[in-house]
Amino acid sequence: MSLHVVNQASDLADLAGMAFVPTMGALHDGHLSLVRAGVEMGHPVIMSIYVNPTQFAPGEDFDAYPRPIDDDLAKAEAAGAQVVFVPDNSVMYPADEDIACPPLPSVATEPRLEDAHRPHFFTGVCKVVARLLDLVRPSHMIMGRKDYQQLLVLQSMVAADPGRWNNVEVVGCETIREPDGLAMSSRNAYLAESDRDRALGLTRAMQAASEVADAATAEHRMRTVLKEHDLRVDYAVVRDSHTLMPVTGSIHGHRALIAAHLDAVRLIDNQSI
Numbered sequence: 001m002s003l004h005v006v007n008q009a010s011d012l013a014d015l016a017g018m019a020f021v022p023t024m025g026a027l028h029d030g031h032l033s034l035v036r037a038g039v040e041m042g043h044p045v046i047m048s049i050y051v052n053p054t055q056f057a058p059g060e061d062f063d064a065y066p067r068p069i070d071d072d073l074a075k076a077e078a079a080g081a082q083v084v085f086v087p088d089n090s091v092m093y094p095a096d097e098d099i100a101c102p103p104l105p106s107v108a109t110e111p112r113l114e115d116a117h118r119p120h121f122f123t124g125v126c127k128v129v130a131r132l133l134d135l136v137r138p139s140h141m142i143m144g145r146k147d148y149q150q151l152l153v154l155q156s157m158v159a160a161d162p163g164r165w166n167n168v169e170v171v172g173c174e175t176i177r178e179p180d181g182l183a184m185s186s187r188n189a190y191l192a193e194s195d196r197d198r199a200l201g202l203t204r205a206m207q208a209a210s211e212v213a214d215a216a217t218a219e220h221r222m223r224t225v226l227k228e229h230d231l232r233v234d235y236a237v238v239r240d241s242h243t244l245m246p247v248t249g250s251i252h253g254h255r256a257l258i259a260a261h262l263d264a265v266r267l268i269d270n271q272s273i
């Protein structure tokens, strides 16, 4: 079946009940794994490609963000998507409609992780995903654990207002990595080949954290490894997998989360430890 590319809200009228994969494009195998997961679950899959201005702060990489739309459509089709929704700003945020952000759940404001370092971010993400869910009305929304706090925030947002989105189920899928362990990311396109070893500092730091028993030692080890790779750390922590708040006692079964800058490129990663 050939791919159906749509860009108006009215084009979605008969497409409710699909598995939905929201993205900002520049697709890689991480995004495509989400499409495949929907197909494997037995659902027709709709992907959206929209670089959402409201989740970027001034000075972040909104203008530079890669937008290879023809490549993206070919990849989405090859992975098994049936529909790709490519709205522009006037469809997402019409001038005559007030598109509101739902109340932010506590996991979007209390952990002091992405919320502390990108204060605009979850307001922008919740606003755009709420709008997309209103338009697409899927049965499932499939997301990556690569953006772990984002996944928990959106699961909480939907759980707080289940009737609005017809009990859509938010499904989290494992992070897809390059053979060397680097988490796939559209922003990896900003990395020079010579940066790759430094970028692996995140993976190596989480590995070091998984070898110890308590959060303080794990966090100290992560910072040491990140510094050895000449990365500037926003956070390198072990947190409760559900609340993202600090843990006491054994860290086994909790989550290591890192955000660090490789020069101008901000990288994030996480894993269960």
Ligand code: AMP
Binding pocket: 022, 023, 024, 025, 029, 030, 031, 033, 034, 142, 143, 144, 145, 146, 147, 173, 174, 175, 176, 177, 183, 184, 185, 186
């Ligand atoms: P983005 O285009 O960066 O907004 O990401 C769209 C979706 O793809 C989000 O649910 C991300 O968590 C997910 N994603 C991004 N990178 C990966 C990856 N390496 N593995 C799995 N999912 C990913």
